Amino acid sequence: MKIFTADQIYEADKFTIEKQQISSDVLMEKAATELFKWIHSRLQGAEVTIQLFCGIGNNGGDGIALARHLQEHGYAIQVHVVNYSDKRSKDFLLNLERLKDRKIWPEFINHDSGLPELSPNDIIVDAIFGIGLNRPPESWVGDLIKHINDSRAFVLAVDVPSGLPSDKAPWNKEHVVRASYVLSFQVPKLIFFLPETGIYQNQWELLDIGLDSEFLGKTATAYELIGKPEVLPMYRPRLKFSHKGTYGHAVIVGGSYGKIGAVQLASNACLTVGSGLVTAFVPECGYHSLQTAIPEIMVLTDEEDNTITKIDIPFKPSVVGIGMGMGTEEDTVKAFSALLKNIETPMVIDADGLNILAKHPKFMKDVPKQSVLTPHPKELERLIGEWEDDFDKLEKAKTFATKHDCILLIKGAHSITIYNTIGFVNTTGNPGMATAGSGDVLTGMITGLIAQGYSSLNAAVFGVYLHGLAGDMGVSHNGYEALKASGIIENIGKAYMELLRPPEIENNKEA
Ligand SMILES: NC(=O)C1=CN([C@@H]2O[C@H](COP(=O)(O)OP(=O)(O)OC[C@H]3O[C@@H](n4cnc5c(N)ncnc54)[C@H](O)[C@@H]3O)[C@@H](O)[C@H]2O)[C@@H](O)CC1
Numbered sequence: 167m168k169i170f171t172a173d174q175i176y177e178a179d180k181f182t183i184e185k186q187q188i189s190s191d192v193l194m195e196k197a198a199t200e201l202f203k204w205i206h207s208r209l210q211g212a213e214v215t216i217q218l219f220c221g222i223g224n225n226g227g228d229g230i231a232l233a234r235h236l237q238e239h240g241y242a243i244q245v246h247v248v249n250y251s252d253k254r255s256k257d258f259l260l261n262l263e264r265l266k267d268r269k270i271w272p273e274f275i276n277h278d279s280g281l282p283e284l285s286p287n288d289i290i291v292d293a294i295f296g297i298g299l300n301r302p303p304e305s306w307v308g309d310l311i312k313h314i315n316d317s318r319a320f321v322l323a324v325d326v327p328s329g330l331p332s333d334k335a336p337w338n339k340e341h342v343v344r345a346s347y348v349l350s351f352q353v354p355k356l357i358f359f360l361p362e363t364g365i366y367q368n369q370w371e372l373l374d375i376g377l378d379s380e381f382l383g384k385t386a387t388a389y390e391l392i393g394k395p396e397v398l399p400m401y402r403p404r405l406k407f408s409h410k411g412t413y414g415h416a417v418i419v420g421g422s423y424g425k426i427g428a429v430q431l432a433s434n435a436c437l438t439v440g441s442g443l444v445t446a447f448v449p450e451c452g453y454h455s456l457q458t459a460i461p462e463i464m465v466l467t468d469e470e471d472n473t474i475t476k477i478d479i480p481f482k483p484s485v486v487g488i489g490m491g492m493g494t495e496e497d498t499v500k501a502f503s504a505l506l507k508n509i510e511t512p513m514v515i516d517a518d519g520l521n522i523l524a525k526h527p528k529f530m531k532d533v534p535k536q537s538v539l540t541p542h543p544k545e546l547e548r549l550i551g552e553w554e555d556d557f558d559k560l561e562k563a564k565t566f567a568t569k570h571d572c573i574l575l576i577k578g579a580h581s582i583t584i585y586n587t588i589g590f591v592n593t594t595g596n597p598g599m600a601t602a603g604s605g606d607v608l609t610g611m612i613t614g615l616i617a618q619g620y621s622s623l624n625a626a627v628f629g630v631y632l633h634g635l636a637g638d639m640g641v642s643h644n645g646y647e648a649l650k651a652s653g654i655i656e657n658i659g660k661a662y663m664e665l666l667r668p669p670e671i672e673n674n675k676e677a
């Protein structure tokens with residue numbers, strides 16, 4: 167699913183109005199109707215006070231129109247107009263008149279008004295600012311937002327949490343609504359998925375307000391949200407007359423004394439995701455434990471006991487995954503650099519592989535094109551330098567990926583795979599995966615997918631999705647805390663099954 171910018175949403179809005187020959191008020195009414203249906207289906211007329219905070223733009227207009235629907239269905243409402251400007255939008259004014267026609271008189275909140283009383287038992291509708299926010303809210307509006315956050319009431323935000331700009335970090339963290347739930351119109355917003363801005367909502371859901379599907383379909387976007395419909399077409403089915411050679415020979419290089427487990431996890435994940443053959447290359451000290459732990463893999467060892475000093479691979483691998491637990495000793499750096507100079511196949515570079523690249527930027531020119539780099543935020547910072555905010559980080563990452571013709575996978579709660587100017591935002595995974603070794607598992611999985619013939623980009627996007635799905639299946643019975651990286655590997659098979667489960671079976675189950 168595409169992720170549109172605020173400007174693109176305004177264009178879609180305009181296009182829809184012209185094509186369908188409707189007035190903008192019709193879209194607002196549709197938005198308000200969908201908001202009402204969502205609330206009504208859950209509250210079923212419950213006797214709860216709904217406090218609506220409405221700005222004076224179209225986000226506020228949505229709130230005012232919603233208030234009318236709620237009142238018509240007997241809900242106890244209190245409407246507050248947050249009067250932050252005298253530039254009221256046309257449709258806001260239209261809906262304010264409609265509200266007054268029904269003898270509902272909102273309370274106007276200005277810079278010198280006191281703060282309204284709120285109870286934790288109230289439901290608050292936040293319709294103060296939408297995607298039109300383009301400068302810091304005035305301090306009294308910020309104080310009101312803080313008051314809403316302090317109320318401990320359930321806060322339902324309309325379109326986006328108020329105070330959150332759509333293309334930069336908030337000016338003041340306290341002046342952003344912390345929404346229990348966001349009902350967002352038509353398309354997901356990038357702010358929902360970034361660590362700095364995603365924290366302002368617990369959950370989000372899309373409401374269809376009928377924006378023109380042809381316009382949405384043909385508009386190119388800089389970000390795409392990756393769910394099942396996006397990854398399913400990437401899946402490469404196993405062929406009946408295939409043999410292990412069909413699915414490639416992956417090599418996993420890494421480990422040092424005390425960190426052989428990282429290679430074990432990556433190799434096991436690589437094999438479990440479907441690589442035909444897997445060879446691990448480790449320092450001598452890792453030989454026995456690896457052979458014992460995973461009998462299905464082959465093991466090559468360095469001449470040295472404790473670290474990697476010379477990487478000799480006596481065959482042409484389909485792909486090399488490198489870096490986990492490898493360390494950054496001088497000899498290891500030399501071995502890594504020599505491998506980069508000799509290798510032709512794409513690589514998946516993680517952990518200490520990335521740390522070495524960050525320390526020796528000139529090595530980047532030897533990294534094979536279409537390699538996948540999988541940094542967590544700290545490793546990313548070492549690679550691309552500091553950033554101002556998450557948006558700046560993404561731009562810098564795009565510049566880096568384009569310059570080096572690589573796929574840059576920024577790991578996190580919503581991992582984002584960057585290729586050229588596009589970012590693919592993952593939707594699977596959970597906080598249980600914040601555990602030692604889960605990144606090693608991911609590196610192994612992506613390596614194993616490339617071995618099977620997935621393109622580097624598809625391997626990264628598909629691999630991140632499957633890794634998160636395996637993590638989700640891993641926590642479904644035992645909870646977040648008990649998930650270990652090896653538990654993610656154990657659930658790779660189930661994740662494939664879940665991904666390939668036909669929709670008919672889902673329907674039958676529901677019936
Ligand atoms: N196509 C869509 O998705 C639709 C969007 N609608 C709603 O329209 C909203 C966008 O409405 P608007 O463009 O009117 O913008 P907002 O309602 O978000 O903001 C109102 C106006 O306030 C001004 N403003 C920005 N920052 C300010 C600040 N810090 N202090 C004071 N004034 C400030 C801006 O000029 C802005 O236009 C969406 O978020 C959504 O809720 C709906 O009405 C239906 C259609």
Ligand SMILES: Nc1ncnc2c1ncn2[C@@H]1O[C@H](COP(=O)(O)OP(=O)(O)O)[C@@H](O)[C@H]1O
Nearest residue numbers: 542578579595596597599600602603604605606
């Ligand atoms: N809160 C979270 N939600 C979803 N996925 C997460 C979360 N925290 C971590 N992950 C995932 O777990 C992996 C952690 O990788 P990394 O930090 O490299 O771990 P390690 O170095 O221990 O292997 C990444 O794929 C990341 O996306």
Ligand SMILES: [K+]
Nearest residue numbers: 292295326328
């Ligand atoms: K809002």
